[in-house]
Amino acid sequence: MDTRFLGIAELTEVPSVAVVVDVMRAFTVAAWAFARGAEKIVLAESLDAALELKGRHPDWVALKDGSPAPGFDAVNSPGMLRSTDLGGRTVVQKTTAGTVGALAVKEASLVLCAGFVVAEATAQCLRTRGCDGVTFVVTGEDGRADEDLACAQYIARRAADAATDAAEFLRRAGESRAAGELADGVRQGVHPDDVELCLELDRFPFAMVAALEDSLMVLRPHEVPSLTDAAPI
Known part of the structure; x- marks a missing residue:
């Protein structure tokens, strides 16, 4: 599988397959919402x-x-969202990096949004679809966020080699700038458990697929059959 790791500003053409990574915290929050x-x-x-x-x-x-x-009902914190009942609800999410990255590749034929909590399901989705070329969009810090790059590299390796150690x-990711800022309270809207929750590997047995629906970019969970019993929610 041919892989590229690009920041949002480096996207000069529409990729065929894109994996948009935001570990801390957009797509960890999205997974918890589902x-x-x-x-x-x-x-x-x-x-x-x-x-x-x-x-x-x-x-x-x-x-x-x-x-x-x-006007907003919630903030971008997995620790805060995990106790919220969202049964049957639609969530509107706007974040600094993750949602921006997904919208930047909205014309791609396949867009997956990911963090460590859905890493294996995302890798398996890439494997089962036989993706030859994948662009990983590293959303944080203009493509330099180590938590996002580490997660992207891990998913890429898992997609090619199931024996990769996390x-x-x-x-x-745990030593990244973002993790430090969350732990030190530099960022607002933070729960004390946010970093730990963002680093919880394969917490959920689904991937997350984004696609245009009536001009809106909509993210939905995508069950990966062999992982449906992998982790309790």
Whole structure:
């Protein structure tokens, strides 16, 4: 499998297959939203767009980075979201990096959104679909976020070699700038368990596929058959 690891700004053409990685915290949060019963997640282009969607659909759950803000129901924290009942709900998500990266490749034939919590399911999805070329979009820090790059490299290796050990990749992520900022309270809207939850390998037995639906980029869980009994939720 031919792989490329690019930052959002380095995307000069539409890839055929894209894996958009945001470990801390957008796609860890997205996975938890699905685990808590969300039907789908609409990836918003801006905060105003998220609020406009919320205004048209008052029953949708609007979620953003940082501290709470008027009009938004939740913040981008897995520790906070894990106790929320989202059964059958639609979530609107806008974050600094993850949602931006997914929207940047919205024309790709296959878009997977990932973090460590869905790493194996994502790798298996790539294997079963026989993807020859994959572009991994490293969303954080202009493509230099080590937690995202480590996760992307791990998924790429798992897609090619099921024997790959995760320990070194998780260590890099745990020592990343983002992990330090979350642990030290530099970022807002943080739960004390956020870093630990973002580093929980293969917590969920599904991949997450994003696709255009009526002009909106919509993220949905994609069950991987051999993993459906892999991890309790």
